[in-house]
Structure formats: C-alpha cells, structure tokens
Amino acid sequence: MKIKQFKDAPLAHYSYAIISNGEMALVDPSRNPMQYYKFAEENNAKIVAVFETHPHADFVSSHLQISEQTGAKIYVSKLLGVDYTHTSFDDGDTLKMGDITFKAINTPGHSPDSITIVAEQGGNTALFTGDTLFIGNVGRPDLRENAGNMKAKRVELAKDMYNTIQTKFNELPDGALVYPAHGAGSLCGKNMSDAASSTLGNERQGNWAFKDQTEEEFVEEILKDQPFIPSYFGFNVDINKTGAVNDKIAKAEVKLNLLVEDVEEDVTVVDVRDGDAYKAGHLPNAINIMARAEGDKYETWLGAIIEPKEAFYLVVNSVEDIEDILERTAKIGYEKQLKGIVTLADSVSEKSEDLDVKDFGAHPDKYTIVDIRNASEVAEGKIFESAIAIPLNELRDRYKEIPTEHPIVVHCAGGYRSAAGSSILENKFKSTTVYDLSEAIKQFSE
Structure with a gap:
C-alpha cells in the first residue's frame, strides 16, 4: 500500500x-x-x-x-x-x-x-x-x-x-x-x-x-x-454536492484586460498585489487582498470578504501572475463570478497615504484605531485599549460603527489582513484619511 x-x-x-x-x-x-x-x-x-x-x-x-x-x-x-x-x-x-x-x-x-x-x-x-x-x-x-x-x-x-x-x-x-x-x-x-x-x-x-x-x-x-x-x-458545500465543472474550462472563460484605467463604478475590485504597490496606485473601490505567496491566505480572505456570486475584477501585477491567481481563485469556486482579470495603466488615480508610525506611537489619541482581528484574538487581549474591534470579515457590513472625526488606523495581528481592512474603509470614508498600520503593528505588540 x-x-x-x-x-x-x-x-x-x-x-x-x-x-x-x-x-x-x-x-x-x-x-x-x-x-x-x-x-x-x-x-x-x-x-x-x-x-x-x-x-x-x-x-x-x-x-x-x-x-x-x-x-x-x-x-x-x-x-x-x-x-x-x-x-x-x-x-x-x-x-x-x-x-x-x-x-x-x-x-x-x-x-x-x-x-x-x-x-x-x-x-x-x-x-x-x-x-x-x-x-x-x-x-x-x-x-x-x-x-x-x-x-x-x-x-x-x-x-x-x-x-x-x-x-x-x-x-x-x-x-x-x-x-x-x-x-x-x-x-x-x-x-x-x-x-x-x-x-x-x-x-x-x-x-x-x-x-x-x-x-x-x-x-x-x-x-x-x-x-x-x-x-x-x-x-x-452546495458546489461539492452538485459536482464542480472542469476547472480548465472554467478558468479559460475568464476575460483578460491589459493596462486598464478604470472599470464600472458599481463592481468590486480585488487587488492581489503587494501593499506598497497597491498604495502607489489602484482602482477606485478596490480591496487589497494580497496573494504574494502561499503564506498569504488569499483564498480564505477572498471567500470571507467577497460574497458568493458577487461580481468582481481581479488586479494582478503582471500577466505572469494570471495562471496562479486563477488557480487560487478557482479553489473556492469564485472563478465564475469574475468579470475579468486586469493589469493597470500607469495613470490609475487612486493612492493611499503612508502612516507616520512615529507620530502615531506618540499620539495614538489623535487617531481612531480599528482592530480587525477575529473575536477570539481580541478576547486574548487588545493591543490598543481604545481600539474599536470589528473582525475583517464583518467590516463591509459594520463600517458605520466607526467614527470619522479623526484619521483612522487599521491593524491586525501581523500586517497581512490590515491591507484589506484599510482598503475597505478607504472606499467607505472618502473624506477621512485611512491608514494601514501594516507590519508596524509588531512594534506595539511584541
């Protein structure tokens, strides 16, 4: 055997x-x-x-x-x-x-x-x-x-x-x-x-x-x-009870668009690039769910943030990334709701600001802090006592619970999830600056 x-x-x-x-x-x-x-x-x-x-x-x-x-x-x-x-x-x-x-x-x-x-x-x-x-x-x-x-x-x-x-x-x-x-x-x-x-x-x-x-x-x-x-x-569960279609056929039907400047305003965009590349230039309404390597739990967070049957675009850094990202997206059956995979033109207009971590550390009271860790993680102890705790998978539905009088800083446990969380809130709060604490969270939690 x-x-x-x-x-x-x-x-x-x-x-x-x-x-x-x-x-x-x-x-x-x-x-x-x-x-x-x-x-x-x-x-x-x-x-x-x-x-x-x-x-x-x-x-x-x-x-x-x-x-x-x-x-x-x-x-x-x-x-x-x-x-x-x-x-x-x-x-x-x-x-x-x-x-x-x-x-x-x-x-x-x-x-x-x-x-x-x-x-x-x-x-x-x-x-x-x-x-x-x-x-x-x-x-x-x-x-x-x-x-x-x-x-x-x-x-x-x-x-x-x-x-x-x-x-x-x-x-x-x-x-x-x-x-x-x-x-x-x-x-x-x-x-x-x-x-x-x-x-x-x-x-x-x-x-x-x-x-x-x-x-x-x-x-x-x-x-x-x-x-x-x-x-x-x-x-x-429902797909597996019916039996999925051939994965090669399903992936082959996904459209590809190169050097895109914009897409429909009412369609969600999932940007899988590194956080720094995303912040330097991205499409409106984009959510940064990074898929840089196997260690990034892209599949889980794609399926936790994007609803089944919700249409979305995927943004990749290069056409060389298409095969891998399609493979990972199809693992959870989301290839059918893809409107297309795109690469970006240099002229994309949206940018994200970098946080002055030193200023944040010295004056955390000047910011609204949002903790997007899971409830079980928060139960073990907050990193910032004043933080508003909303799990990442609930953030799109509960964002109205967050006050907007001060700039918003989003953190998780290690820096991966906060890229997605901060980008979600950027889309919701156009008049309030939203920062991703990213891996700098380790300075405050270690």
Missing part, C-alpha cells in the same frame, strides 16, 4: 492517493486534478476510485471532473443525496482494490454525512478521517446549519461527534495511521496540530476528544471558541 499525501498550504488541506497493484484511489481531491494525474503516470497506475469523506465547505473538490475524465467511480455516503453518478459507501460497504480492502465508517459530527475511509492491507491499517478526526482535535460541528440538503444544528452534530469518537473507532488498532483532510491553519476546526499525520493510539492518548468525559462536557468544549465561518463555506 503506497500512500501519497498532497498539501495545499493556503487552505491547510490534505488530499491523498493510495496505490496498489497498478490501481489508484484518491481521497478528498483538490480542485485541480493534474497533480494526481501526474502521480498516477509516474507510478503507472490507473485511477479507479475517488472517495469524498463529506461535501467540503472550504474548497471545491475535483471528484466529478476526475470521474468524467478517467472513468473512476465516486464513493460517497448515501446521506449526501447527490444527483451525480456515484456508489454509496457507508457502514458495512467495502471495496477491493489490488491488495487493499477499503471499508466505510459513518462518522457524523462535522457533518451529518461524514464518513471515514479505512484502508487495510495485511496487518497495516490507514484511516482517512476527512474533517472528523484531526491531529489533536476534531472537526467543528457548526458549519451545516445553513448549508446543504441536510441542515443539522450545531448541538445535534456536537452530540453526534461525541458518539462517533466514543464508539466508531473502538475496534481499530492503536497502530492505525490517521490521515486527516486538514491541518493547523484550517477554519474547519480549532487548535489542530502542525503534524500531518498520527496514529490512532497517539490520538487516544493526546487528543482531548478521546478523554473520559460526559456528553455535556464534550459539547461545551467543542462548541466554544470556534473560528469564524467565511461567507463562501455554504456555497462550496
């Missing part, structure tokens, strides 16, 4: 390929399937199966495209109620592939339709746990109240998760390898480990969810301090 783990760093997403005797199965594949095709080619293997542990909220899966292109069968729980051609895979169902036997375990908790895939060969066992069992934690139960055909309340799902952890893995050996769909940094859970895999024995020893506790204690712990839910999560 050969297992390959693929990591999508910006979304902290893990997908898997499993090979035996010239056949390959995939678990929870990303939007672009090319990496799996290359791996199959390198190993002279035919893709015969695609397992979906549940309809994902944080990314668009390529399961349908892979099935259409390779003939592989899709295996999902019957509880999904999907319309595309598939094979139900639930408690008691098995699939033989080469020397591997795959089994299904229904493991509700993160969603009502979650399954864990068990792969057994000889004395070796691997568990592909999706968003049920993470390394050091379990999946959050509060994402399906408003998404999918099976809407379940968070308390009900929290109780389901308790039962899953208490009963569903009991017959499996301590040595079973645990391969989750996400790691640290994902919004599909909290307090996950940086480790990419574990063993069931280690999780039984160190994961709080396996500790001896009452259902009430478990429910209280799993529901508290969960991260915010980006707008696009429900949108992605």
Whole structure:
C-alpha cells in the first residue's frame, strides 16, 4: 500500500492517493486534478476510485471532473443525496482494490454525512478521517446549519461527534495511521496540530476528544471558541454536492484586460498585489487582498470578504501572475463570478497615504484605531485599549460603527489582513484619511 499525501498550504488541506497493484484511489481531491494525474503516470497506475469523506465547505473538490475524465467511480455516503453518478459507501460497504480492502465508517459530527475511509492491507491499517478526526482535535460541528440538503444544528452534530469518537473507532488498532483532510491553519476546526499525520493510539492518548468525559462536557468544549465561518463555506458545500465543472474550462472563460484605467463604478475590485504597490496606485473601490505567496491566505480572505456570486475584477501585477491567481481563485469556486482579470495603466488615480508610525506611537489619541482581528484574538487581549474591534470579515457590513472625526488606523495581528481592512474603509470614508498600520503593528505588540 503506497500512500501519497498532497498539501495545499493556503487552505491547510490534505488530499491523498493510495496505490496498489497498478490501481489508484484518491481521497478528498483538490480542485485541480493534474497533480494526481501526474502521480498516477509516474507510478503507472490507473485511477479507479475517488472517495469524498463529506461535501467540503472550504474548497471545491475535483471528484466529478476526475470521474468524467478517467472513468473512476465516486464513493460517497448515501446521506449526501447527490444527483451525480456515484456508489454509496457507508457502514458495512467495502471495496477491493489490488491488495487493499477499503471499508466505510459513518462518522457524523462535522457533518451529518461524514464518513471515514479505512484502508487495510495485511496487518497495516490507514484511516482517512476527512474533517472528523484531526491531529489533536476534531472537526467543528457548526458549519451545516445553513448549508446543504441536510441542515443539522450545531448541538445535534456536537452530540453526534461525541458518539462517533466514543464508539466508531473502538475496534481499530492503536497502530492505525490517521490521515486527516486538514491541518493547523484550517477554519474547519480549532487548535489542530502542525503534524500531518498520527496514529490512532497517539490520538487516544493526546487528543482531548478521546478523554473520559460526559456528553455535556464534550459539547461545551467543542462548541466554544470556534473560528469564524467565511461567507463562501455554504456555497462550496452546495458546489461539492452538485459536482464542480472542469476547472480548465472554467478558468479559460475568464476575460483578460491589459493596462486598464478604470472599470464600472458599481463592481468590486480585488487587488492581489503587494501593499506598497497597491498604495502607489489602484482602482477606485478596490480591496487589497494580497496573494504574494502561499503564506498569504488569499483564498480564505477572498471567500470571507467577497460574497458568493458577487461580481468582481481581479488586479494582478503582471500577466505572469494570471495562471496562479486563477488557480487560487478557482479553489473556492469564485472563478465564475469574475468579470475579468486586469493589469493597470500607469495613470490609475487612486493612492493611499503612508502612516507616520512615529507620530502615531506618540499620539495614538489623535487617531481612531480599528482592530480587525477575529473575536477570539481580541478576547486574548487588545493591543490598543481604545481600539474599536470589528473582525475583517464583518467590516463591509459594520463600517458605520466607526467614527470619522479623526484619521483612522487599521491593524491586525501581523500586517497581512490590515491591507484589506484599510482598503475597505478607504472606499467607505472618502473624506477621512485611512491608514494601514501594516507590519508596524509588531512594534506595539511584541
């Protein structure tokens, strides 16, 4: 049994390929399937199966495209109620592939339709746990109240998760390898480990969810301090239940415009360039969601700030950046609402002023300070006591809570999010100067 783990760093997403005797199965594949095709080619293997542990909220899966292109069968729980051609895979169902036997375990908790895939060969066992069992934690139960055909309340799902952890893995050996769909940094859970895999024995020893506790204690712990839910999560659940269109076809339909001076006034612009380039010249109504490298969580913040189906333009620094930014945008299914990708003319008129950090540090009372960190971050302590706390994902709706008598300074924890936050407020407050504290926040928080 050969297992390959693929990591999508910006979304902290893990997908898997499993090979035996010239056949390959995939678990929870990303939007672009090319990496799996290359791996199959390198190993002279035919893709015969695609397992979906549940309809994902944080990314668009390529399961349908892979099935259409390779003939592989899709295996999902019957509880999904999907319309595309598939094979139900639930408690008691098995699939033989080469020397591997795959089994299904229904493991509700993160969603009502979650399954864990068990792969057994000889004395070796691997568990592909999706968003049920993470390394050091379990999946959050509060994402399906408003998404999918099976809407379940968070308390009900929290109780389901308790039962899953208490009963569903009991017959499996301590040595079973645990391969989750996400790691640290994902919004599909909290307090996950940086480790990419574990063993069931280690999780039984160190994961709080396996500790001896009452259902009430478990429910209280799993529901508290969960991260915010980006707008696009429900949108992605619905896409994954239907099955996404071929990513290459979808991306090829996006229009390109070079050396643009302006666009329609009523259409949002997402500028993915570095903050300094943005401040030097940008389009009106632009939001600076930087996508400079994998470390920038562009996908998450695009889907948290821009609403599903909201039309927008993308501004890139160069045509050389187009392929990468389209790839990242399509991961969350937002390529269809793109009006176009543009590069800018030198004559763009909008500019942003740089903050005099020394003056701000000496006279913070002369400024209105806006803290756009998440509520859980603010709860651990404010950096500036006078700051007005509004999470970035709520800023477009709550900007009227911010007084405009003084210049406004926007900060986050490290400088990345404040570029987006300050640009949002610049669009709202034309008569008040808005500054991005950017990475200078570290001078005040360290």
